[in-house]
Amino acid sequence: RCTFQMTSNDHYFTSDPQAVSRPVTARLQLPDVEVELLTDTSVFSYGEIDHGTDVLLRTIPTPPQEGALLDLGCGYGAIAVTAALRAPAAQVWAIDVNHRALELTRHNAGRLGLKGISVAAPDDVPAELRFEAVYSNPPVRVGKQPMHDLLTRWLDRLTPDGDAYFVVHRHLGSDSLAAWLIERGHQVERLRSRRGYRVLRVHARA
Numbered sequence: 001r002c003t004f005q006m007t008s009n010d011h012y013f014t015s016d017p018q019a020v021s022r023p024v025t026a027r028l029q030l031p032d033v034e035v036e037l038l039t040d041t042s043v044f045s046y047g048e049i050d051h052g053t054d055v056l057l058r059t060i061p062t063p064p065q066e067g068a069l070l071d072l073g074c075g076y077g078a079i080a081v082t083a084a085l086r087a088p089a090a091q092v093w094a095i096d097v098n099h100r101a102l103e104l105t106r107h108n109a110g111r112l113g114l115k116g117i118s119v120a121a122p123d124d125v126p127a128e129l130r131f132e133a134v135y136s137n138p139p140v141r142v143g144k145q146p147m148h149d150l151l152t153r154w155l156d157r158l159t160p161d162g163d164a165y166f167v168v169h170r171h172l173g174s175d176s177l178a179a180w181l182i183e184r185g186h187q188v189e190r191l192r193s194r195r196g197y198r199v200l201r202v203h204a205r206a
Helices: 051-059 078-086 099-111 144-155 174-183
Strands: 024-029 034-039 068-072 091-095 117-120 131-136 158-169 188-194 197-203
Touching (some): 034 078, 068 078, 078 091, 078 099, 078 131, 091 099, 158 174, 174 188
Parallel strands (some): 068 091
Antiparallel strands (some): 188 197
């Protein structure tokens, strides 16, 4: 579910949102993490923590404590912040095409003193970097092929022992996504199903 505000041509996956900025905070409240995060219009899950993201963060195992972790489609940084708090020695990359989202993530990481978070546009991530884990509430509304292209790009940058963790609602194609990932040669495990959201663990291809 997504409660972002937008104009007729202004989506959370728009690079330069034109909607009037109306920043408000959202409380991220997990068993081990409780923080306030700044959100804004035209950024995914304006004003609240998305249910899918909440399910993902309550389900994923403790992140690898070293190496690079990726928050793919970071929005205002809920996943990146959680990963950085749970794995303070890791290098967390938060990427998004939405410039407003990147600024929010920088703000939230800075306010919380999380120096291990690097916020960047996708093309600014060093090409040689490989990730121990990738986390995402992927932007299914961009369309199937663009989303497959997006996931392919970053799944191929997992380390050999790395895993990706995705949350997708069953009404938005979680089962077909799992089938596509298996066809592509990944091992896929459903870790949890709650409120219609499926949390998938996807192992790097051999």
